[in-house]
Amino acid sequence: MEAVTCFHISVTGQIEFASFPLGPDGSQLFVRYEVIAGPDWELVAGLSAGITQCSTSRPQDEKIVFNMPLEFSYKATNPFGWPQIVFCIYGKNIWGVETSLGYARIHAPVFGMERRRIVAPILIPRCANTVAEIMSWITGKNAELRNPKILTEGAKNKGLQTDSYGELTVSLQTISRGANRMGYDWGRQQSAEQNY
């Protein structure tokens, strides 16, 4: 019998909607997503990045629905570097200019055999100094991260100041192949509904 050295995971789901308790800071919102996995992870099928349509909510409802499919399969030798998804949210401000409305980051579920709804908080980076803050207030353009991938690397976001406002609801499920044979213990499956 050949030695098992790698396993596959396949993640499916969708970006359901964004919601802002006092309404979004812009209109015609869209989300750009990117899946970021560790160095020995290899994308075998699906898309690791994408952009949604520009969506607006109904007046009586704070939900901004995207209903955007997420489907990707990875091959890996080791769960370290488990795929994370970074969402960049953009929208048009009062001057009709496209600007960043924040970022969200999640891990793809490890125990997601049961369909799981993940509520990802949206973080908005704050301007580094007062002059930039005034300019941002006049032009309506928010501070952006040059490289949003730093959110997935714990060591690089020290010193960054953020505001949190709104959340992005994503539902994902994971199926794996070959991990049990490698000696991994996934425990008993439990439904994990986030409610914080």
Next chain:
Amino acid sequence: MAELHIIGQIVKAIEFEEPKLFCKWSIQIGSSWKVVEGESEGQTVTALDRLEESSTFAHPIDVHLGTRGVQGWPKIHVEIFAVNAVNNSWPVGFGFIHIPTQPGYHLLEINTWKIAPYTFLDKLRERFWSGGYTLSRSDLIYSGTERYKILTKSSGKVLVEVMLLYRNFAKFGVEFK
């Protein structure tokens, strides 16, 4: 060697009096454990919420540990710092929690404490968010020794979400009850 993967995030800090917070964290392990890959300590963003009294960090954790024995079970240690308008920072919450001994998804809640203000001037400083006491040794937070007669005050909560994946524990006869 049995292995443990800790994948998750420091979600947020809630119920703190100060609005603008960041969190310094580390994973503390005994001598029979070692960190194989990943960052075992770090510092989150400095976060503020527009509406609620909470600070959302959504800070990723991905650590791969190896072990020769179950003694010195890993724990997460957190220190919450407050930042004021002139960018001074001081600690407002210390806490730790053991990693659950069960594979799967866990939402952990760490109740934290801080050093109580002692003199009237200290109370005033705390009241106006301009500083507080720190600990000279952070191992007091996660070890039970030498805590006698430290005056402390309860503080807010830190929420940590972890997904635990164990490997080869069954091979060495370790059971999850």
